[in-house]
Amino acid sequence: MAKNLQANLVNDKTIAILKKFMIFDDLVPADIKKILSLDANTTDAYQNRIIKLCQYKAGEVVIREGEFDCWSFWVVKGVFDVIQNGQPIASFSNSGEIFGEMSVLEGIPRTASVVSVTSGVCLCIDMSVIETMEDEGIRTTIKNGFYKVILARLGRTKDKMMAEKQQLEIKYAGLLSFEEKIRAKAQK
Numbered sequence: 208m209a210k211n212l213q214a215n216l217v218n219d220k221t222i223a224i225l226k227k228f229m230i231f232d233d234l235v236p237a238d239i240k241k242i243l244s245l246d247a248n249t250t251d252a253y254q255n256r257i258i259k260l261c262q263y264k265a266g267e268v269v270i271r272e273g274e275f276d277c278w279s280f281w282v283v284k285g286v287f288d289v290i291q292n293g294q295p296i297a298s299f300s301n302s303g304e305i306f307g308e309m310s311v312l313e314g315i316p317r318t319a320s321v322v323s324v325t326s327g328v329c330l331c332i333d334m335s336v337i338e339t340m341e342d343e344g345i346r347t348t349i350k351n352g353f354y355k356v357i358l359a360r361l362g363r364t365k366d367k368m369m370a371e372k373q374q375l376e377i378k379y380a381g382l383l384s385f386e387e388k389i390r391a392k393a394q395k
Contacts, residue, residue: 221258224330228281228303230352238345257333263287263323270307270321277335279307285327291319298324305356308334312353 222239225231282304289297311334
């Protein structure tokens with residue numbers, strides 16, 4: 208079970224950190240405060256439900272494939288593996304990387320599990336508050352931020368696939384050359 212490290216994270220320091228995350232970088236601090244309902248009428252109990260800093264033990268499941276929730280997770284420290292149908296498909300270890308955004312964005316059950324490989328810490332935000340906001344501009348900006356994260360991830364995947372394709376082509380060319388040499392020797 209994840210351990211909450213700090214009860215009330217909603218403060219100017221947290222706002223400054225969130226501003227650095229890709230999905231929030233087009234928002235001004237006042238917009239982020241609106242998302243987190245930082246005003247005089249907001250109770251600490253409400254704030255504690257929408258944002259938390261959680262510590263995970265090595266091997267602990269952060270997200271379970273097939274379940275549904277509205278939380279997104281930003282890596283503070285640690286290594287987190289994404290596992291789909293029992294197979295590892297990605298890993299997150301850089302501070303500020305986000306996972307869990309797909310089901311939040313699409314409103315679908317989790318498509319993969321995420322397991323903490325090492326002990327780790329995540330900043331967790333209940334993104335359902337976005338859907339209940341009256342400010343359409345902020346909702347649109349947040350959704351566009353999620354899309355930027357997804358597009359950046361797709362771009363990295365495409366680059367990785369192209370590099371792997373190039374390596375395979377080099378290996379294939381080497382095999383063809385080797386085959387030609389063997390045929391040439393066999394014909395002698």
